Amino acid sequence: MTTPNTARPHADSKPSVPIADLQRFISRVLTAVGMPGEDAATVGGIMAQADARGADAHGVFRLPAYVKRIRAGGINLHPDMRLVEERAATALLDGDNAMGHLVMKRAADLAIGKARRAGIGWVGTRHSNHAGPAGLYARMPLEHGMIGIYMAVGSANHMPPWGGIDMLLSTNPIAIAVPAANRPPIVLDMATTTAAYGKVKALAQRGQAMPEGWMVGRDGKPLLDPKRSDEGFLLPIGGPKGYGLALMFGILAGALNGAAFGRDVVDFNKDYKSVTNTGQAVAAIDVTAFMPMAQFEACIDDIWTQMKSSELLPGVEEIRLPGEQSAITYEDRVANGVPLHPELIAALDALALDVGVHALL
């Protein structure tokens, strides 16, 4: 006898995995396919954080694809990252085709160090790779009393310029993270398209239709069947405005760094071998270069309170702040582990068997 999903929306039946176990599993899989142990531990830690924060499409879910890319030779496991350019507040980091997580961790650390001295640090990357959720890197400056900003060229083009049908742009995301005192940090983490491509694929798996406004076909008409997503493209938020944002974030994170943009972007879901030359940018702003930390954090707490106390539209239960849901998820998953879909567990079991390591559970 099966329990229909609709009757048990909270999926109590999903096994939950402690975050530390998830990190160790990811690390041993990556070590097994040749990644040096210290790097594998770092990537495992960051990927497990993605799951802990609720970015389920950017954590351990990606591990099979990463392994496929590593085995195809599409990732450099012994990279020699180097600073191509450097000034007091900026740097350009060449990731030498390392895992994106390693490149971005290094870039964020650099930006934080520069911000401590110069007030702001801005580090661009080239020859990087997919690095998981934007929000993670914007969050890194938080524990140093800094604001974080992250932009990236997405790892596959799914959007044309406004009015066109050639897919020259990706979902180029932005994340901005701001520390608070007694509230969770405010963390915006968004694609410049109405929906991320992962959400389309999730609906396709479930056999559900997309809402109007997510995608259109090459005829400009709404595309509602997610299984036909190859025939259409994602729409930007706010029409030409979202197109403009995707273009600009792509220039700042890609073109400025000598990374791929436009026709040069490699679709990482279709090509596992080519160097993607992914570009990202991360900035850290030291709050104390503007005002005392306690004053700023109190101000952000007050903004929380103001927004939460707004009168509500009919039918709305609560105002949310960006990052609020992620904070609730984090607290739950730190206490209770990360719930994983049985299909994902099966895929990870197969992966463990394949690379010859202990399974996750």
Next chain:
Amino acid sequence: MTTPNTARPHADSKPSVPIADLQRFISRVLTAVGMPGEDAATVGGIMAQADARGADAHGVFRLPAYVKRIRAGGINLHPDMRLVEERAATALLDGDNAMGHLVMKRAADLAIGKARRAGIGWVGTRHSNHAGPAGLYARMPLEHGMIGIYMAVGSANHMPPWGGIDMLLSTNPIAIAVPAANRPPIVLDMATTTAAYGKVKALAQRGQAMPEGWMVGRDGKPLLDPKRSDEGFLLPIGGPKGYGLALMFGILAGALNGAAFGRDVVDFNKDYKSVTNTGQAVAAIDVTAFMPMAQFEACIDDIWTQMKSSELLPGVEEIRLPGEQSAITYEDRVANGVPLHPELIAALDALALDVGVHALL
């Protein structure tokens, strides 16, 4: 006999005013109400540039309201601007309630100087005022071989947090400007709301309805009559995403600088006397801190070409890049002057008479 607007959309009958005449007129009006000559010339130059670039709602159109504010004591004509905080790549500038144009010109100059040495310069402002179009300040770094970024807390709240009805947020705009070689710079200049409030007021003047998606009433239902705009509020682009962008740009441009945000924002259309404590932020990024200028500019030209050469959706004539229309308008207005509506001319004539200076025409 009158010619209906619909038959003559290009309004050949509008008088056109050379940009230099516009600048001189603005300067002499501001001088007449007590602004020191050099400051009046600077503000006149910036405001005339707004008109030249096609930002018609942000140029000379605003002069009567600025004069009203100056006369009400809402602007400090003899400001003592000072740097509250400064590091190698950042500064916080207190504008001492000067005209926003003067504060932002100073802030942009500072950011450019810092970027030349440190790679990036980020300058925040407090006790500033409405400064006209965002794009003008993002453009200032261009002629120094730099990328410009500008954000501001808008000068009146027209948007609630997503799901709410208390208007705690403004249209908080962002502008990003990137230099090209043989093409115009790419310049994004956008409000985080679907429509700027000025567009609503323009439709009200013409007695036309708003499209769905611009505003909703306090019941959450579409508000289409622009004359009833006081009963509703603007919608963010992309729903919660635009709310998140408005919130974050407001924090970066306002809260971080100790400027007004949320309930503290003074509605500059209703209150001409109170210190607005407007906050803005401008950043300059020196392209040569990342790659040789010629290489970057060629890359931006190539991006132009890629976007323009995309196949088109049915019914679309041409792909546009952000800033393209403004460049076309600018070229035309430099050659032929700025066309002004007869109603605006009449208002400016009345203003000239009122302050005792020669009329514009």
